[in-house]
Amino acid sequence: MKTPITVSITGAAGQIGYAILFRLASGFVFGPDQPVNLRLIEIEPGLPALQGVVMELEDCAFPLLNEVVATTDLDEGFKGANWALLIGSVPRKKGMERSDLLGINGKIFTGQGEAIARSAAEDVRVLVVGNPCNTNALIAMNNAAGISSDRFFAMTRLDENRAKSQLATKAGVHCSDVTNLCIWGNHSATQYPDFTNAKIGGKPVTEVITDREWLEGEFIKTVQQRGAAIIAARGASSAASAANAALDTVKSLITPTPEGDWHSVAICSDGSYGIEKGLMASMPIRTKADGSWEVVQGVPVCEFSQGKIDATINELKEEKEAVQGLIPA
Ligand code: NAD
Ligand code: LMR
Numbered sequence: 001m002k003t004p005i006t007v008s009i010t011g012a013a014g015q016i017g018y019a020i021l022f023r024l025a026s027g028f029v030f031g032p033d034q035p036v037n038l039r040l041i042e043i044e045p046g047l048p049a050l051q052g053v054v055m056e057l058e059d060c061a062f063p064l065l066n067e068v069v070a071t072t073d074l075d076e077g078f079k080g081a082n083w084a085l086l087i088g089s090v091p092r093k094k095g096m097e098r099s100d101l102l103g104i105n106g107k108i109f110t111g112q113g114e115a116i117a118r119s120a121a122e123d124v125r126v127l128v129v130g131n132p133c134n135t136n137a138l139i140a141m142n143n144a145a146g147i148s149s150d151r152f153f154a155m156t157r158l159d160e161n162r163a164k165s166q167l168a169t170k171a172g173v174h175c176s177d178v179t180n181l182c183i184w185g186n187h188s189a190t191q192y193p194d195f196t197n198a199k200i201g202g203k204p205v206t207e208v209i210t211d212r213e214w215l216e217g218e219f220i221k222t223v224q225q226r227g228a229a230i231i232a233a234r235g236a237s238s239a240a241s242a243a244n245a246a247l248d249t250v251k252s253l254i255t256p257t258p259e260g261d262w263h264s265v266a267i268c269s270d271g272s273y274g275i276e277k278g279l280m281a282s283m284p285i286r287t288k289a290d291g292s293w294e295v296v297q298g299v300p301v302c303e304f305s306q307g308k309i310d311a312t313i314n315e316l317k318e319e320k321e322a323v324q325g326l327i328p329a
Contacts (some may be wrong), residue, residue: 004035004066006121008081010112011088012040012070013050015236016129019243020085025057025065029247030254035066041077041088042070074115081120085246086112086140089130091237098131098188098227099319106323109136113143120147125253128154129246133187134266134280135319141268141280142327149278150293153253154266156183156191156282158238158245163193163223167200170219171208177201182284182299183264185312186319191282192308193223197299216304253293257286262296273301273309279316 007024011017017040023029025036038057042050050070057068071077078084089105092098108130116124124147128137137154144152160183161175168175180199184192195215200208209215222229230238252263262284269275272295273283284296301309320327 002034004037005030005082006037006039006080007083007085008039008041008078008120009085009087010041010077011046011130012038013042013046013053014087015091015239016087016243016246018053019240020087020246021053021057022060023243023247025060025062027062027064029250032064035064037067037080038065038069039077039079039081040068040070041074042072043088044072046088047072074111075119078112078116078119078124081116081124083250084112084116084120084124084126085129085250086126086136087129087246089136092131092231094228094231094235098133099135099315101131102135102319102322105130105132105136106139106326109139110143110326113140114145116140117144117146124151126152127246127249128152129242131187132319134282134316135323137266137280138268138278138320139323139326145328149268152268152280153249154187154280154282155242155246155249156187156264156266157249157252158242159183159187159191159193159223159226159282160264161241161245161248162226163195163198163219166219166222167195167198167205167209170211170214171200171205173200173208178205179261180284181264182262183282184305184309185281186316187266187282188312188315189224189228190312190315191224192305192312193220194299194305195219196302196305220308252285253287254291255287256289262286262299267293267295270295272297273299275309275313276317279313279320281313281316
């Protein structure tokens, strides 16, 4: 039997938690012969519901689920974690922007970063989902002394999946025909879904969809506002699609990226594409055969794209400025 992989999940009793745990335990992410330990972290009021979720996990009798721990203690929760999925935080309500959550949620990620540094496995990788996820990831990373910045990620895969689905519908193809779709910048209303480099069936999107006005206008806006549209329709923020995107992100980070393609995730910028070093910004990423990742270089950035990228990076700089008090000097 393989050594189990330990996955710690915060906010495990929440909407996304409920949609993610059973798929993690089923083998969907790490494979059919890879046992998994789940360490579920909640705050005190979430514990009764979490106990119910634990009962349901038990009742699934998953062959690959090795151990389940439910706790409010961060060190116990992150103990030996190979993956930490930081979901636990407050979701926005109708009429709010994600950055309005910074004051409520930002401080959660200082203590979690510190606890990950103390208690997680040496090879831990951290994916932040809780909003505003880029800047929360920045806070966690800067409070996790001794853990290399290339182990921190924030989720923009839901935006990539949304963009692919919109392009596929417009072109009348399946979404799996859409490749090379990069989300640049922030998981917010300024994000830029880059249609200029995306492909459909191997051809540039702009050759397949010739309605440039739609691409520059309605397409971008629909992707930027999709989270708000779901909140308006459901009365609650996206959950199943968010859980699915988190699992897609982990899978893409542990699986070599198909030749010529890339995937979107926010990483700590090394200055590529002129994006300020140290910001958690989404850009095109490839996972290499050895399991490490790299920023795909040389993706063309036209004047239109540059304007959009500048806007979303400027917003990330402002968010960083707003949380200076949560980042150790
Ligand atoms: P939810 O309210 O259903 O669940 C959140 C859970 O987190 C609750 O059970 C709560 O008790 C718990 N929690 C709160 N503070 C915590 C803490 N300090 N430690 C541990 N647990 C804590 O919310 P949800 O719908 O699951 O969404 C969670 C977060 O994910 C929100 O911030 C939401 O905006 C965000 N989100 C991000 C994306 C993305 O694409 N990045 C997509 C969807 C949702
Ligand atoms: C989403 O994109 O669906 C999430 O970030 C939730 C939200 O607040 O929009």
